[in-house]
Structure formats: C-alpha cells, structure tokens
Amino acid sequence: MKIISAVIMFLIIALSNPVSSQTTESSDTLVKYLTPMEYAFMMHEPTSWMVKTGVLSGTNRWGSFFTVAYEKRIAPSFTLNLAADFGTTRYKYGKSVQLSIESRWYYRLNKRIREKKTTRNMSDNYLAIGISSIFYFSNDEKESNIYSLYTKWGLQRRFLKHWYIDFGIKTGLGVTSFNNPTPYFVFSTFTNVGVAFTKDKFKLNKEKLCPVLRCYAADDYIFKTNLNGVLFFSSYYNRRTLSVEPNLSFEKKIGKSPFSINTELKAFYHLFEFPDGDQNITQYTTLGANILLEGRWYYNLRRRILKGKSGNGLSANYITIGGTYKFIHEVGDIGLNYFVPSVYLATGWQRLFSKHLYIDVKLGIGYQFETKYTDASIIWPLQIGVGYRF
Amino acid sequence: MYKLKQYITALLIMIFLTGLQKTMAQVKVHVMSRKINKSINWKPGMTFWLTGERAEIFCATHQKNTIDFEIEIISKNEDRKTAEADLDKMKLVDQVSGKKVSLRNYVELNRGESKPESDLKVIYHVKVPENCKVFISNYFGKTRVIALKSSLTINSKFSPVKLQNIAGNITINSNFGDISIDSIYGTVTLQTTRSDISIRNFSGLLDIHSDYATILLSKINNLTKAAIHADKSNINLNTGDYNRYSYFISTTDSKIIKPDKMHPDIFKEEKTKTQLHFNAKTNKPQITIELNMGIITIEN
Numbered sequence: 001m002k003i004i005s006a007v008i009m010f011l012i013i014a015l016s017n018p019v020s021s022q023t024t025e026s027s028d029t030l031v032k033y034l035t036p037m038e039y040a041f042m043m044h045e046p047t048s049w050m051v052k053t054g055v056l057s058g059t060n061r062w063g064s065f066f067t068v069a070y071e072k073r074i075a076p077s078f079t080l081n082l083a084a085d086f087g088t089t090r091y092k093y094g095k096s097v098q099l100s101i102e103s104r105w106y107y108r109l110n111k112r113i114r115e116k117k118t119t120r121n122m123s124d125n126y127l128a129i130g131i132s133s134i135f136y137f138s139n140d141e142k143e144s145n146i147y148s149l150y151t152k153w154g155l156q157r158r159f160l161k162h163w164y165i166d167f168g169i170k171t172g173l174g175v176t177s178f179n180n181p182t183p184y185f186v187f188s189t190f191t192n193v194g195v196a197f198t199k200d201k202f203k204l205n206k207e208k209l210c211p212v213l214r215c216y217a218a219d220d221y222i223f224k225t226n227l228n229g230v231l232f233f234s235s236y237y238n239r240r241t242l243s244v245e246p247n248l249s250f251e252k253k254i255g256k257s258p259f260s261i262n263t264e265l266k267a268f269y270h271l272f273e274f275p276d277g278d279q280n281i282t283q284y285t286t287l288g289a290n291i292l293l294e295g296r297w298y299y300n301l302r303r304r305i306l307k308g309k310s311g312n313g314l315s316a317n318y319i320t321i322g323g324t325y326k327f328i329h330e331v332g333d334i335g336l337n338y339f340v341p342s343v344y345l346a347t348g349w350q351r352l353f354s355k356h357l358y359i360d361v362k363l364g365i366g367y368q369f370e371t372k373y374t375d376a377s378i379i380w381p382l383q384i385g386v387g388y389r390f
Numbered sequence: 391m392y393k394l395k396q397y398i399t400a401l402l403i404m405i406f407l408t409g410l411q412k413t414m415a416q417v418k419v420h421v422m423s424r425k426i427n428k429s430i431n432w433k434p435g436m437t438f439w440l441t442g443e444r445a446e447i448f449c450a451t452h453q454k455n456t457i458d459f460e461i462e463i464i465s466k467n468e469d470r471k472t473a474e475a476d477l478d479k480m481k482l483v484d485q486v487s488g489k490k491v492s493l494r495n496y497v498e499l500n501r502g503e504s505k506p507e508s509d510l511k512v513i514y515h516v517k518v519p520e521n522c523k524v525f526i527s528n529y530f531g532k533t534r535v536i537a538l539k540s541s542l543t544i545n546s547k548f549s550p551v552k553l554q555n556i557a558g559n560i561t562i563n564s565n566f567g568d569i570s571i572d573s574i575y576g577t578v579t580l581q582t583t584r585s586d587i588s589i590r591n592f593s594g595l596l597d598i599h600s601d602y603a604t605i606l607l608s609k610i611n612n613l614t615k616a617a618i619h620a621d622k623s624n625i626n627l628n629t630g631d632y633n634r635y636s637y638f639i640s641t642t643d644s645k646i647i648k649p650d651k652m653h654p655d656i657f658k659e660e661k662t663k664t665q666l667h668f669n670a671k672t673n674k675p676q677i678t679i680e681l682n683m684g685i686i687t688i689e690n
C-alpha cells in the first residue's frame with residue numbers, strides 16, 4: 001500500500017506542475033531536419049493530448065484486448081496515461097477489464113528538442129510507472145482480480161496522423177486481492193496498435209511521405225514475418241505463461257491485378273501454468289503448427305494509386321477468404337495429436353512502410369470444423385501483424 | 391601581308407576544327423513513345439481530376455458530352471534499350487468512381503528496378519465538356535487550359551500555367567511556376583510562391599496571395615474587386631484608367647509609384663509604413679493591396 005501511495009503522490013506532484021509545460025510548449029515548434037520516417041512518425045507536431053483506441057496484446061494477460069486510452073501532458077517530459085483494456089484471456093480466465101493509470105517520462109525528449117530534432121510530442125521512447133487493476137467478469141476465483149504496481153519501457157510512435165503503435169516490456173509487483181494480499185512478480189511484453197486522435201497544427205505533405213509509403217513501388221511479392229506475438233512471457237504469483245510463435249508469410253500478387261495469394265506458416269509453443277482447486281500447479285503445454293492459405297482482393301488499390309499513396313503493389317485495404325489447418329500436440333501423459341481446420345471471411349488493412357516495415361490488421365468471422373477433440377464453432381479471427389518484410 | 395594570310399589561314403583551320411569537333415560530339419538520341427486514347431462518357435455533375443508528373447497538359451473544351459484524352463508518353467535516351475525500359479516505368483491509371491473521373495501518370499518501379507535514367511515526358515491533350523469542373527495537379531511540367539466555363543483548380547509546382555478564355559471559379563496554387571491569364575471572367579484566387587503572375591483582360595473578383603513575385607495586371611476593365619497580399623514582390627497595375635477604381639494600399643518597406651495626376655485622399659508615410667487611399671469615398675470597384683518589401687506601380 002505504501003508503494004501505491006508513493007505512486008499516487010508522484011502523479012499528484014507531476015499533475016501540479018502545469019506551468020512549466022505551458023512555457024516550454026510554446027517554444028519548440030522549430031525542427032531543423034526530419035527524415036521522411038520521422039515526419040511519418042509525426043515528430044514535427046507538438047502534442048499535448050491524445051485519445052487512443054486500438055488492439056492490445058500482452059500485459060499480464062495473454063489474449064486479445066481492445067483498449068481505450070487518454071494521454072495528457074502534465075509536465076515538459078511527462079504525460080499521464082489513463083487506459084481501460086477490455087477483452088478475452090486465452091485459457092482459463094475469460095473476459096476481463098484492466099484499468100490503469102501511469103505516468104510516462106519521455107526521457108530523450110528534452111535533449112532531442114534542444115538539438116531541434118523533434119517537437120514536444122508523444123512519439124518517442126518512454127519509461128513509465130503506474131498502477132493497474134484487473135477485474136474478471138466470469139470467474140469464481142476472486143483472487144485472480146489483480147492489483148499491480150508496474151514499470152514499463154515502451155516505444156510509442158504516432159504515424160501518418162491517425163495511427164499509433166506502442167510496444168515494449170512491462171515489469172512490476174502485484175497482489176491477488178486486497179483481502180488476502182500476496183505479493184508476486186509480474187513481467188510481460190506488450191504491443192498496442194490503433195488509431196489516435198489529437199489536434200494537429202500542420203497538414204501532412206503527401207510528397208514528403210512518398211519515400212515512406214513507397215508510392216512508386218510495385219512489389220509483386222513479399223516475404224514477411226509478424227513480430228507481434230512472436231514471444232510473450234508473463235509471470236505473476238503462481239501462474240506463468242510462455243508463448244513462442246515464429247512465423248513466415250509469403251504473399252504473391254496475381255499479375256498486375258489487385259488480387260493476391262497469401263500463405264503463412266506458423267509454429268507455436270504454449271506453456272501455461274496455473275493452480276488448480278487443490279493449490280497444485282497444473283501445467284498445460286501445447287505445440288504445433290498452423291498453415292494459412294488465403295486469397296486477397298485489394299479493393300481500394302486503384303484509388304490509392306490515383307491519390308499517389310501507393311504503387312501497384314500490396315499496400316491497401318482488402319477482403320480475404322481463406323482457411324487454416326492447425327496441427328496441435330498436447331504435451332502430457334495422454335499426449336493428444338489432432339488437426340483443426342477452419343475457414344474464414346475477413347477484411348483487413350495492409351500497409352508497407354519504408355523498405356522493411358509492414359502492418360497488417362485483419363478481422364473477420366469464421367467457422368472451425370468439428371474434430372475428435374474439439375467442437376465445431378464460430379470463430380472471430382483477429383490478426384495484428386506488425387513486422388519485418390523482405 | 392604574308393603574315394596576315396598566315397593568321398587568317400590558322401584562324402580558318404581553328405574554326406573548321408571547332409566545327410568538326412562539334413559535329414563529332416553530336417549524339418544520337420533515341421526517342422521512344424507510346425500513345426493512348428480514351429473517351430469517358432460525361433454526365434452533368436461529374437468532375438475531372440488529373441494528376442500529372444513531368445506532364446505537359448493541354449486542356450480545352452468541346453461540344454460533346456464526353457471527356458476525351460489523348461496521351462503520349464515519351465522517353466529519350468542515348469541507349470535504345472534504356473529508353474524502352476524507362477518508357478514502361480511511366481504508368482497511367484484512370485478510374486471513374488461515382489461522379490469523379492480521375493487520371494494520373496506516375497513512375498512505378500518493380501522490385502529491383504532502378505530509377506529511370508531517360509528524359510521522360512507525358513503530353514496530355516484533354517477535352518472536357520464546357521461545364522465540367524476540372525482539378526489539375528502538375529509537377530515539373532506545363533499546364534494550359536482554354537475555354538472552360540465551369541470551375542478550375544490547379545495545384546502546380548515547377549510548372550508554368552497558362553489560362554485563356556475561362557469563366558467561373560478559378561483557384562491556382564503555384565510554387566516556382568509562372569502564371570499567365572488572359573480573358574477571364576469570374577472569381578480568381580491565386581496562392582503563389584516564387585511565381586510571376588500576368589493577368590490581362592480580367593473581369594470579376596480577384597484575390598492574390600504571393601511571395602517573391604512580379605504581378606502584372608493589365609487591361610482590367612471590368613474588375614469588380616481585387617485584393618492583393620504580397621511579400622517581397624513588385625506589383626504593376628495597368629488598368630487603362632486608374633481613376634476607374636478606388637485604391638486602399640498599405641505597404642511596409644516598399645515604394646509606391648503613381649501617376650503625377652493622381653491625388654490620393656490619404657497619403658501617410660510613417661517610418662517604414664505607407665498608406666494610400668484614393669477614391670475612398672466613392673462606390674468605384676476596390677483594389678486593396680498589402681505589400682511588404684516591394685514596389686507598386688500604378689500606371690495611367
């Protein structure tokens with residue numbers, strides 16, 4: 001409790017220092033030179049507040065989450081970030097919401113502003129300290145409502161005005177509940193991608209962005225690997241989660257048409273340790289591979305070419321029909337082996353940036369076929385691909 | 391005399407050799423070209439958007455209800471194969487989406503391809519119905535529009551713009567591209583940087599915001615209202631009869647040259663600032679000028 005009180009005091013002190021933030025913000029609009037990439041990261045825009053909404057993976061819980069956040073500058077290099085993450089955890093704990101408040105210190109900002117490399121924005125690296133609380137909606141184990149004090153090292157970047165990405169590592173101390181407080185250690189990775197809104201001074205110059213958007217490039221194929229979710233590790237109290245999911249995709253354009261074939265091969269290893277009712281630790285380990293094959297139609301590619309935002313490549317919005325074939329091996333005494341096929345229809349947003357970056361966000365609806373060990377079900381495939389292409 | 395003959399002979403030999411050298415230095419340039427013709431049906435309300443790069447755009451009107459374009463892509467290089475390959479890198483794309491007809495040329499590079507080395511140029515001959523709204527963007531080229539009677543918007547960089555016989559709303563944003571306008575009736579808004587402006591035979595409303603320009607207004611007989619905001623520019627007004635208009639001029643670090651017969655209502659000079667009002671209390675069409683660092687010349 002003392003630690004939490006100290007954090008609250010720290011936040012109050014930071015909040016009570018608005019004067020210095022005002023004086024500094026007025027003088028840092030001049031930037032000597034920005035690379036096209038820095039320009040795409042909106043480093044020319046002074047930002048005093050930002051509303052963010054997006055999808056989150058990581059942070060204590062392993063699953064898919066939708067997040068809403070508000071970040072406000074409270075001192076020249078400090079901001080306050082209030083966030084609520086809603087979603088479904090994989091395996092045992094079901095739906096949950098995490099509320100958090102953290103103070104971020106953009107530790108490079110002052111130096112970079114002095115060197116006229118950036119403005120006072122929120123598109124930079126930061127260290128954060130904060131408190132959070134997770135509430136599970138459908139859970140008998142009240143203990144798993146978690147209160148934690150954490151620190152983060154993150155890289156947040158706004159890009160192309162309305163987008164942002166925030167990824168890094170998080171570590172801290174937590175208690176399972178205030179009724180029976182038991183301290184434990186928390187460590188996890190996180191990735192947060194979504195849309196951001198703020199008031200900008202300048203209109204983005206499309207021509208300056210051409211090297212970033214590669215508006216002249218007509219890639220007829222790309223290899224890509226999604227770095228989001230490649231490694232996730234979380235440890236708290238007597239629960240541990242480890243997930244390793246290396247993957248490689250290959251996408252080939254069909255002639256000069258807006259259609260393509262996308263394939264992905266992903267291997268995975270999941271380890272999940274949790275206490276059962278008798279306080280024994282149960283270990284659940286699976287490993288396997290997933291093959292994905294889908295056809296994509298980039299429906300707005302022509303419009304993007306006409307606007308000078310893209311060449312005739314693979315950087316546009318799309319609709320896709322595809323299927324996956326997953327092999328799962330459950331490690332244990334029984335050692336089950338089985339295949340799970342599924343089909344889906346989805347819509348997505350793929351953008352190729354610079355020479356080696358890409359973002360591919362996909363959401364859809366699908367059907368998972370019945371197997372010997374799994375029931376048939378409706379699935380909601382969601383992919384947040386942020387990674388490297390070559 | 392003998393020496394003079396020797397000098398003349400030596401001089402002739404030198405001239406001959408220089409000419410020979412020039413002749414030998416001439417290089418054969420291969421010119422490759424591709425022509426595209428297309429016609430799109432036009433209905434009232436449809437707009438035409440053209441985005442050109444290194445393009446010479448000639449836009450005129452015709453009596454048909456179609457948007458017709460004839461496009462020639464030209465590639466010049468000493469090496470025939472390079473000229474051919476670079477010609478393929480210049481792409482054209484068009485689309486009809488709802489009430490918007492779009493056309494664009496751009497350089498496209500496939501994986502592993504290098505930037506074009508040839509001198510690439512695209513020439514557009516576009517014909518639109520008189521009432522078709524036209525939006526043109528052009529970089530490193532030329533734009534010429536004739537006899538349009540609707541609305542015209544031009545965004546131009548490093549490209550001169552020439553307009554003739556136009557009526558309607560005209561908006562031009564230009565950087566490093568001179569603007570020449572002749573016989574215009576309508577509302578004209580110009581936003582320019584380092585672009586000289588010449589306007590002749592103008593009727594209607596005029597609004598100019600310019601930096602580093604020479605602005606020449608001549609034969610402006612039926613001006614309704616004009617506002618010129620300029621920085622580091624020279625402005626020359628040749629209205630035919632200066633007394634036809636009322637003037638509200640304020641300048642900083644500038645010089646005003648006016649006809650001797652012109653006796654302003656107000657003429658104040660304070661340090662670097664000068665204010666001139668002429669025919670201020672009349673209902674004559676207004677010419678308002680704000681100039682920072684430059685010269686204003688009002689001719690008879």
